[in-house]
Amino acid sequence: MLKIEKLKARLRETGEEILKGVDIEVGKGKIVAIMGPNGSGKSTLVNVIMGNEKFEVISGKIEFDGQDITDLPTHERAKKGIYVSFQHPPEVDGVRLASFIPMVLQKYHPDDDTPIPKLRKMMGETFKRVGLDESFLKRHINVGFSGGEKKRAEVAQLYIIKPKLAILDEIDSGLDVDALKAISSMITELRNSGIGFLLITHYPRLLHHLDVDEVKVMVDGRIVKSGGIDLALEIEDKGYEAVGV
Ligand SMILES: Nc1ncnc2c1ncn2[C@@H]1O[C@H](COP(=O)(O)OP(=O)(O)OP(=O)(O)O)[C@@H](O)[C@H]1O
Ligand SMILES: [Mg+2]
DSSP states (O other): OEEEEEEEEEETTTOOEEEEEEEEEEOTTOEEEEEOOTTSSHHHHHHHHHTOTTEEEEEEEEEETTEEOTTOOHHHHHHTTEEEEOSSOOOEEEEEHHHHHHHHHHHHOTTOOOOHHHHHHHHHHHHHHTTOOGGGGGSEETTTOOHHHHHHHHHHHHHHHOOSEEEEESTTTTOOHHHHHHHHHHHHHHHHTTOEEEEEOSOHHHHHTSOOSEEEEEETTEEEEEEOHHHHHHHHHHOTGGGTO
16 A cells, blocks of 8 residues: 655755655555654654655655655645644644534545535544544634644544545554543554554554554664564663664
């Protein structure tokens, strides 16, 4: 599904090279986790996959479902089924979630003709499942949400939209234990239906609840180590230096 090859990218404004040759593959129904020290380029990778104009691809390739998407505009990438939850979900004043979500759903699934009342009911149920009262749907996107509420709302949206690939940047940050469990069970359900996941995290606590296929470590713009959940545990226990990265 997602195949990234030898990807190098720089910050347009300064020319600084941040991604220095990244290779990653995420297949259908697979969960790949990326860990790595602060500032190693994880969120930059997310932005580059989504085609953020702030960054420029120097060389390498991003393929999705066998198609080269390296130069596609962001909305085209979304249309292909790539969903991103950013580390800092933006606040959008003036747009209610209740009208935003159906609009996004149409972008991902133009043929979806779920009647509005049914969709509303489903949105309410999904919000409840992540521990958010239905009244959150009436609120403007992320405005005044707590850190954990933003992350819960992101997963609810992902669950409703059902993309082909979900890229979640620190979705576990700020989540309480109950939210972590609820969200893990939703991610598992989605992966079992064939959705692929690229999860960026600093802690193995989310990975404990999931059957992760691969853990990759990014340091200074490169993937320097790959392994399973054991690698995540070793990093938590001993730190990056001790595991030889
Ligand atoms: N818009 C920008 N302006 C200046 N520097 C930037 C910008 N975006 C990214 N960088 C730099 O690129 C490097 C990688 O940042 P990035 O956000 O990708 O790290 P990260 O691995 O996600 O870190 P964290 O774990 O702290 O979220 C950092 O040194 C950061 O300061
Ligand atoms: Mg980051």
